[in-house]
Amino acid sequence: GAGVSQSPSNKVTEKGKDVELRCDPISGHTALYWYRQSLGQGLEFLIYFQGNSAPDKSGLPSDRFSAERTGGSVSTLTIQRTQQEDSAVYLCASTLGLPGLAGYEQYFGPGTRLTVT
Amino acid sequence: SQKIEQNSEALNIQEGKTATLTCNYTNYSPAYLQWYRQDPGRGPVFLLLIRENEKEKRKERLKVTFDTTLKQSLFHITASQPADSATYLCALPWGNYQLIWGAGTKLIIKP
Incomplete structure (x- = not known):
C-alpha cells in the first residue's frame, strides 16, 4: 500500500511569510507525528495526534507553529x-x-x- | 534530563568488513530501543527493535545488542556493502507515545 506522503517536497519562502506543510499518513494509522530535523541534529518532536484525542502540542517551539488533523487523517503544519x-x-x-x-x-x-x- | 549520544563523526568502513555503530543513553531505563536507517532526502526507515530483556537481535546481516548496565546499544552490519551507506539513528521510548532520537551516525562503505 501507499506510504506516508508529504507536500511540498521543497519550499522556499521569504522571512515573514506563512507556510503550510501537508502530511497524508498511512490509511488506518491512528497516530501521527510531526518532527523537525536540522542538519546534524536528532529529530525534534513537534506535535502528536492520536485518534480523536486532543493533540500533544508540547514540542511546538513557539506560538507561530500550529497543526491540525482533519477527519483523523490528513494533517497540516502551519508556520x-x-x-x-x-x-x-x-x-x-x-x-x-x-x-x-x-x-x-x-x-x-x-x-x-x-x-x- | 535523558540524553542519547551517537558518534557524530562519519564512520568509514571498507566493503566486506563489519561496521559497528554505537548508541549511548543516560538518565534513563528504556523498555526497548529502535534502530532506523535514513538515506539523503528521505525519512527514516525502521530496521530493528530490541527489548531490555534481550541481549541480542539479528536480522539478515544486521545485529543489535543492548546492554542495560552500560546503557548502550551496538548496531553491527556484517559483510558491509556500499549500499549500506546511510545515516543510522537510534530511538528510545519516552512516555506512552514519544520517541527520543539520537542525531545519527553517517556510515560510508568504500568499495
Whole structure:
C-alpha cells in the first residue's frame, strides 16, 4: 500500500511569510507525528495526534507553529511569520499504535525541506 | 534530563568488513530501543527493535545488542556493502507515545 506522503517536497519562502506543510499518513494509522530535523541534529518532536484525542502540542517551539488533523487523517503544519531559524526538514510519521511499551515502529514520509530566506 | 549520544563523526568502513555503530543513553531505563536507517532526502526507515530483556537481535546481516548496565546499544552490519551507506539513528521510548532520537551516525562503505 501507499506510504506516508508529504507536500511540498521543497519550499522556499521569504522571512515573514506563512507556510503550510501537508502530511497524508498511512490509511488506518491512528497516530501521527510531526518532527523537525536540522542538519546534524536528532529529530525534534513537534506535535502528536492520536485518534480523536486532543493533540500533544508540547514540542511546538513557539506560538507561530500550529497543526491540525482533519477527519483523523490528513494533517497540516502551519508556520506563521517564518524566521530563518525555521529552516529545516519537517518530517511526518504515522504509526499503527502507540510506541509505549509495545514499540510500534514509525513510518516516515520523505519530508519537506523548508528554506526561509 | 535523558540524553542519547551517537558518534557524530562519519564512520568509514571498507566493503566486506563489519561496521559497528554505537548508541549511548543516560538518565534513563528504556523498555526497548529502535534502530532506523535514513538515506539523503528521505525519512527514516525502521530496521530493528530490541527489548531490555534481550541481549541480542539479528536480522539478515544486521545485529543489535543492548546492554542495560552500560546503557548502550551496538548496531553491527556484517559483510558491509556500499549500499549500506546511510545515516543510522537510534530511538528510545519516552512516555506512552514519544520517541527520543539520537542525531545519527553517517556510515560510508568504500568499495
